[in-house]
Structures are given as C-alpha cells and as structure tokens.
Amino acid sequence: MELSRRTLLAGGFAAMLGGTVVGCSSSMDSGASAKKNAEGNIALWCWPGGLGKSVLDDTIAHFPDQHIKYSEIGGDFKQKLLTTFNGGTSIPDITGVKGEEIAALLPQANRFVDLKTIGADSILGDYLEWKVKQATTLDGQVIGLPIDIGPTALFYREDIFTAGGLPGEPDKVAEQLKTWDDFLAAGLELKKANPKALIVSDAADMYGLMVSQGTDRYIDKDNKFIGDQDHIRKAWDLAVKAITTKVDAKTLGGTPDWNAGLDQGTVPALAGAAWVALDVKAACKTSVGKWRLAPTPSGPANFGGSFLTITKNAADPAAAFEVIKYMLSADNQAKAFADAQIFPSAPAAYDKPQLKAQDPFFGGQVPIDVFGPAAKNIPIAYEAPLDNAVGAPFGDALKLVQAGKKTSDAAWAEAVSKAKQIGKRQGVQ
Template identity: 85%
Template sequence: MDLSRRTLLAGGLAAVIGGTVVACSSGMDTGSAKKNATGNLALWCWPGGLGKSVLDDTIAHFPDQHIKFSEVGGDFKQKLLTTFSGGTSIPDITGIKGEDIASLLPQASRFVDLKTIGADDAFLGQYLEWKVKQATTLDGKVLGIPIDIGPTALFYREDVFTAGGLPGDPAAVGAQMKSWDDFLQAGVELKAKNPKAFIVADAVDMYGTIVNQGTSRYIDKDNKFIGDQDHIRKAWDTAVKAITLKVDGKNLGGTNDWNAGLDQGTVPTVVGAAWVALDIKAAAKTSVGKWRVAPTPGGPANFGGSFLAITKNAADPKAAFEVIKYMLSPDNEAKAFADAQIFPATPAAYDKPQLKAADPFFGGQVPIDVFGPAAKDIPIAYEAPLDAAIAVPFTDALKLVQVGKKTSDAAWAEAIEKAKQIGKRQGVQ
C-alpha cells in the first residue's frame, strides 16, 4: 500500500476503484518469457507497500529462496512495464496497485494464473470475494493475491459536531447521516452554527466516493460507454448539491490548508479509506482524541488496496506462490496493519488483537467495528481498462463547477463529450 497517497484524495480518486470485476482475458501475446535464474527470488514493491516486520520475517522464513527485495519508488507501474519491455531484471514477484490492476489485465500473459499453481477455491476463499474478482480476468485467470484493501468510513471531529448541534456518538452519527442528502443537510446545520466548518472537505472527492459506491462505472462489459447514464449523473448532481449548498470546503487532500483544517476544525470530516487515518494522525497536533469513525453516508466503498503477482519470468512459480501465501496469511496481514495501517483483505484478520485494539486517537473507539462490516459489503462493479482515463473529464469538469467557471449542465455536457472522444479513440462503443 502506497503511503504517499495524496493523489488518491483529489481528482485521481475517481480512478481508484471499489470492488471490481476487471476486463480482458488472456491479453496480448508476449511469447515465451525468459526464465529468471534459480537461487534468488526477486520481489518488487513500492515504499510502504508491505509491512516491514512481515517482510523481514518472510525473508528469514524462506532462507533457501534468497529473497531479494527491491523498494521501487516513483511511478511503479511505468517502471514495471519498462522492465517487461526490456526483457531483463524482471522480478519473480511484483506488487500491483489497485488503481493499476484493470489496465494491466490486458497484459495477463505476462503473469502466472495463480489458479494453476495452487490458488484453489479454498485458498482464495480466505480473501474478500470482491477483491479477488478485481484481479480476475473475465475468463477466470487469477493474477494477484490481495495485500490490502481500502474500505471507507466517515472520519469526523466529535467536538465540532456536538458544538454545532450534531450528534457526536458514532452510532448516532451513522443513524442520522445514512444518505448523502442527510449528510449535506447536517452540513447546512453545522455551518449555520459554525460558518468556518465545512462538512464536505472536497466535493470532487465526494463525487469519486459516490461513484465507487455503485455497481456500474463508465464502461460496461460489452465495451460500451455508460458514463452518461443515471448512476454517474446522480453522483455528479450530489457533488454539485454540496457546492450549491455552500458546504463544500474545497480543501484538496494533502494540502497545507487541508492539514491545518483537520486540526483547527475547519475540515471536520474526511470520507476516506482506512489508511487515511495515517494522514489525519500526521496532521493532528491538538485534536488527538477528538476524532471518531462512523459508516460512510450512502454505503461502503473502496479506495486503494493492492496485490502480489507472479510474473511468467519467475524461475519457480510454485515456490514464489508459497512465499506469497505466507506473507499474506491472516496473521501476517494483521501484523502489516500494526506496522503501517495496511488494512487486511482477509476477514480472519479482523479478530486479531492488532485490529481489535482501542485507538486513543479516536477517543478509545475500535475502528475495525466500522471498517470490518464495510469491507465485507463493498459493492462489486466492473471496471474496464480504460475506465480510469474516461473518469478524468468528469472530475476535471466538476472542478470548473466548484470554482464557478461553468454551470453544472455545461460542465456535464463537456465531460460527456470529452469522455466519449477518449473512448472512441480506444475502441469504446
């Protein structure tokens, strides 16, 4: 899991998906992959993608594999593709980010179908079904085992809510703010008593969350553009409503204003994945213990989460799979959560002590009580390889509405036109 996640909190958030069934089957033919030399197992991941204690333990647990771990910074996907093209120094095991999986599945022939080397139904059943499907081709090949997921929740300032006449208890917040309309109405009430407090941190982020709560996105399984249909327009209109009600703080995640607002109470909520807790905790200096966690308005969604895959170049795919099985066991996924809030993709980890502990930052609340049920209820949606690219015109156009440069209808029409052009150039109907 990438700990430099700020881009996920802005417009790029729409490119990161919830539970998805991804496109394509065998992908391009890469020919016979050149096998790596035996005796060393090369493992690639990005900074923060694997828990340090788990990684160290795994390396020690498989001395005969001589695991060589490379922490690859920068654009991980691009570096992996460049290495594939070069044909040398290709890792045996590689991480794949959740936001990249759909675009990489057309190149499925570069990876081992894990079902052929031991990933049977019993093994895969340890992991959340929607997450496994995200790394499964339409013809049933499984290319990755989940490292983690990103179930969402509503992080909020209990003190700001109660001072503004809203409930403070997480159960009461969840009951009052079940829908986005409920949430926005609460924002109006809050702002009436505290004009500096905006219940929506950023309406563009909110749009991405709502899209991720659905079971359809921008392209369907028949490769037809559906971004002009009601499910996307509803997400758009709800985000625009936040803008017109003036409860949108326009605070882009990760900026100095966002960080300061978290601590000062002008950004009293963040709807984000479990890993966003790290960002909030890093920004908080005087608000420790004042934060709480409640269910996401409108239902759960997922942002982020990644996989380990085995390349066709692996010298010994079965040995590599044993390494993955060990590293991503429920016990080790729980340890990774303790290391760096890497949220487990296997529900058996949710009862481990590392996840059941009360968190003083959240006033002694046990966050897994919110995130666990959300993780199990993530909706399954199909994501085409081009889906992320087609989402960009929508978030770009919504930003124009946000700053008052376009009306909602004009921006919507522009987004549709640009999205269709992008799709048409790539064969989307």
Template identity: 45%
Template sequence: MRLLYWSGGLSSEVLDRARKQFADRTELDPVQIEGTYRDKLMEILNAGTDLPGIVGIKGEEVAALVPRADLFADLHTLGADDLMSQYVPWKWQQAASPDNRQIGFPIDTGPTATFYRADLFERAGLPDDPGKMAAAVQTWADYIAMGRKLVKALPSVKLVRNSSELYTIMLWQGTQRYIDETNHYIGGEAHVKRAWDLSVQLIENDLVARIAGTDGDGWAKALAEGTVATALGASWLGYDLKSMAPDTSGKWRVASGPAIGANYGGSFLAIPQGSSDHALSFEIIKWILAPDNQAVAFTEAGLFPAATAAFEMPALLQPDPFFGGQKTVGIFAESARKAHRVYEAPADGKIHESFVLALDEVEKGSTSAAQAWTAAVEGGRATAASLGVN
C-alpha cells in the same frame, strides 16, 4: 529477490519478518518506488530483463493491467485455488482476466466509511459519538443537511475536502461505472448523473474546502488546522490521516452512515511472468498475505484485510488511540460485508479522472455545473472511443 511496492502499500513489520522467514532461501529486498508507481512498474516489466520476483499492483490500476495479463504469472497454476475461499471472492475477481488468468493476490480491501472530527462536531452541536452520528446521518441527503448545520455553527470549517470524494464513493456503491460489460460507454446515464448532482449540491451549499485530490500540501494544511470536518474514504485513509496530521490524534472518529458498502482501492501482489522463481515468489506472497499478517497490516498501515478470518483477530479488536480509543474494525467489517464487485473496464480510470477534473472546475467557479457535466460526458465518450469502447 526484489519486491516492488509503494509507501504504505505493505506492512513494514511483516516485511521485516518475511526477510527473516525466507533468509535461508533468498535475500528478500523490498523496494519502495517513489513517484508515479504504475509508470515505473510498466517501464520495468516492459524491459523484460532483471525482473523483480514480486510486484505490487494498486487497486485503482488493476483493471488497466488485466489486459496485459501476459506480463504476469497465472496464480491458478501456483496454488491460489487452494486459498481463494479464505479471502473475499470479489477481490480475487478484480484481478482476473477474461480468459481466467489470476494475476493478483489480494493485499487488502478498501471498505469505505465516514471519518470525522469529533471535537468539531461537538462544538457545532452535532452528534459526536459514532453510533449517534451514524443514526443521524443515514443518507447522502442527511450528510449534506448536517454539513449546512456544521458550516453555519463553524464558519471557518468546511464539511469535506472536495466534491469528488462523495462522487467517487457513490460510484463504487453502485454496480457500474462508465463502461458496461458489453464494452459500451454509459458515462452519461442515470447512475453517474445521480452521483454528479449530489456532489454539485456540496459545491452549491459551500460545503467543500475546494482542495483538489492532487493538492497534498493543501490537504495536509487543512488537516493540521482543523478546517475540514469529515473525510470520505476507505480504511487506508486512516493511515493518511495519522501520517499527515499526527497532532490531531484522539480527535478523529469513524462512523458508518451513507459512505459504507463500497470498496475503494485495495491492492495486490503479483509475479512478473519473466521472473526466475515463480514457486518461491508465491510462497513468499502467501506468507506475507496470510490472515494473521493481514491483521498486523491493518494495525500498522490501515490496510483492511481481504482475508475474512482476520476480521476477528485480536490485533484488529484493539482500541485505536488516534480515533479516541475507538475500535474501528466493526465499522469497516460491516462495510466490507456490504461491498460487492463493481465492473471496472480498463478505460474506466482515465474516464473517471476527466469527471473529477470537471468537478474541480466547478469548484473553482471556472464553469457551470451544467456545462461541466456536458463536457465531462462528451470528453469521457471521446476517451472511451479512442480506447476501443463502443
């Protein structure tokens, strides 16, 4: 039985154990898909033949796949209802269709926090202890003010990679994005403008490194050279930092601050409708994603558990050498408990891309913030209309 996923999407250790656990019933074959995962997944599903038994669905792509719930088995029919109370409820809701088909089983969640270089904070005369840092930086205004102090003390260092990091987290902290639950476009409303304006403040104060989210090489170089002092993101960002900048081990810390209380990412396992043995696929999924195995996935790949029992398991309570011996689970557990469901329409992802690209243009100096805002709002409106949004 093939299982399709992407690099860092599941724990290699847990998958190795799963192969042994089910060896007498199937030959489990985990396959990492390179390149654009969703495009290749849809190509495989639409072909309809020789389907894998299990597939991953990225958290940022699940809303776009929910309208195609017919491509996946309904997990309600396989026993998911008996397990739902063990996992955070809003995560299940993300992978549920309007007609109550459950297409995905939660791999992880994406509770957010502020990752920061403690050594750079110390050199800049800023609080480098996670508790003191969180106490000093409680609002986004505090974060920007701290950034001004940082770049003044360390002119070669910027506060953050790009403005869209803050923008994206702020949207996930709210309850709406670009389309409301009545299928109306709301991309020009106050909750979006507030996130946009604060993000523009980062640019205007020259606090961003102007590294686009798509520029992996630029990001790796900045991490290695220590020219970016913070990163705003979900727990899985820790895996990225460790893999992209292993030589910075011990220099990073995690704090709560204004970035907590959002869920950014967190993925799912699903069963293609046309695959051959739904019952066995579900057995394997629930074993891989059992609370104790989700705890292993956090220690290996930074995948924060969707299973609440895992929050207190010993594997999550160990000091992390990469983060200077800090036990980071408490920060992410607090963020996860404060997170909530944010309505995400199928078209939201496409529209979000246009707003992020508009911020990139402001960072490049190609346009003014006001012009970029107008273009993003109207471009989002056109995208929404083309996809059937009012």
C-alpha cells in the same frame, strides 16, 4: 488528492479505483514465451510502504533457500515495471501491482502466472471475494493475491458536530447520516451554527467516492460507454449540490489548508479509506481524541489496495507462490496493519489482537468495528481497463464548477463529450 498511503492517486478520489470486478480476456500473447529467470533466487519488487517491514523481513528469513532479494522501486512503479517487461531482462519473479493499475494490466495477463494453476484455489476463499475478482480476468485467470484494501468510513469531529447541533456518538451519526442527502442536510445545519465548519472537505473527492459506491461505472462489460447515465449523473448532482449550497470546503487533501482545517475544525468531516487515518493523525496535533468514525453515508466503497503477482519469468512459480501465500496470511496481514496501517484483505485478520485495540485518537473507538463491516460489504462493480481514463474528464469538469468557471450543465456536457472521445479512440463503443 495526495495522501500518505500513496498506493493511489493521480488527482483525487475521482481518479481512484473502487472495489471492482475488472475483466478483459487475456488474449494478448505478451509473456506467453517469457524467458525464465535463473534458479536459486527470487526477486521481489514493491514500492515504498507497500509491504510491512517486519513481515517482509520475516518472510525473507522464513525462506532461506529461496534467497529472496527485495527491491524497493520508487517513482512511477507501473511504468518501470512495464519498461522492464518490454526490455526482457531483470524482470522480477514476484511483483506488486497497485490496485488502481490492475485493470489496465489485465489485458497483459499473459505476462503473469494464473495463480489457480499453482494452487491458489485452496486459499482464494481466505480473501474478500470482491478484491480477488479485481485481479480476475473475464475468462477466469487470477493474476494476484491481495496485499490490502481501503474500505471507507466517515471521519468526523465529535466536538464540532455536537456544538453545531448534530449527534456526536457514532451510532447516532450513523442513524442520522444514512445517505448523502442526509449528510448535506447536516452540513447546512452545522453551517448555520458554525459558518466556518464546512462538512464536505472536497466535492470532487465526494463525487469519486459516490461513483465507487455503485455497481456500475463508466464502461460496461460489453465495452459500451455508460458514463452519461443516471448512476453517474446522480453522483455529479449531489457533488454540485455540495458546491452550490456552500458546504464544500474545497480543500485539496494533503495540503497545508487541509491539515489546518482538520485540526482547527473548519474541515470537521472526511469520508475516506482506512489508510487516511495516518494522514488525519499526522495533521492533527491539538484535536487528538476528538475524532470519531461512522459508516460512510449511502454505504461503503473501496479506495486502494494492491496485489502480489508472479511473473511468467519466475524460475519456480510454485516456490514463489509459497512465498506470497505466507506473506499474505491472516497473521502476517495483521502484523502489517500494526506496522503501517496496511489494512488486511483477509477477514480472518480482523479478529487478531492488532486490529481489536482501542484507538485513543478516536476517543477509544475500535476502528475495525467500523472498517470491518465496510470491508465485507464493498459493492462489486465491473472495472474496465479504460475506466480511469474515461472517468477523468468528470473530475476535471467538476473542479471547474467548484471554481465558478462553468455551470453544472455546461461542465457535465463537456465531461461526457470528452469521455466519449477518449473511449472512442480506444475502441469503446
């Protein structure tokens, strides 16, 4: 799914990371004897849209003695960062790391400063615990402070729901659509009244979200493959049910069909992260005020949310830490939300005026009233460095079921087989 908060995504929610405890020991020596950068300047790297502009400008002005030089790096950020690391020159003092890439970088934790060694213990409690753990190795090193998160909610068209016999008020929607089974049942009811309104925007995305709602994923802490177990199969079967009952609109996010479906009501619901609001608003020109927010069926998940890290090459790690601590304070996170809907990872920001405003697009709802509780209740799951790679065949296989090219059982067997092969080549048991 290609959406505008492109800190994510190389193929939909099924390829995205949830709110997780990632972990691997930092046994690699890369960066252990890194050459220090020259003193007197702090080089800061991030990708387009990763930081709020007003916060960035204010931070640069707030630390005049540090001569912060900001570089916006487009394209494949992770690859460019790793290439720079391997080249050994022009390595930034501070760099962003995307949430979907933190797990894969934890085996190289020695390239980064353990923030606990320079004072982070005093502020880690200011951030959501599950998000901090996403940047924590199994041996306890913390390599990043969280920039933002992506708690989920159900975006839905109040007018389409009520016309189709479903509740329209958010509290009533929350009550009736508590689980994904409830959601699919509502989809059938809606389809009877309005055959063009399909409640599932994309079953493959729904599958990825359901996986991220759990506390287990594809690989456990003992480096064993568990992707063939019930917690994954249940998500798979529910996604297949959406396909076979024909309540799946099969619309790829960010496409013209997706945009039109949201505005015209043929895609009247979307379970997605807080940043998806930007995409929904951009797509909808005639349905402003008709959208509402309710809790995600079966509980919250997280998609997206990144970190600021300090490399071992930093000339003055303590000074760099003061910079990221200031930039990621609750006040500045609230400003970043106002700037670019960068959703705060510090709960104290949720009470700031920038997040308490009513939103006319959602009929006067206050979005933080839905996203705030979701953010605080993201499930903590272990995310292995290879989890994304091992999980990818499941999303690919589900798309074959969507296209009518394979039965559910055949596609499942193929996904499990490919996932095991990928894992085995990389040492997963």
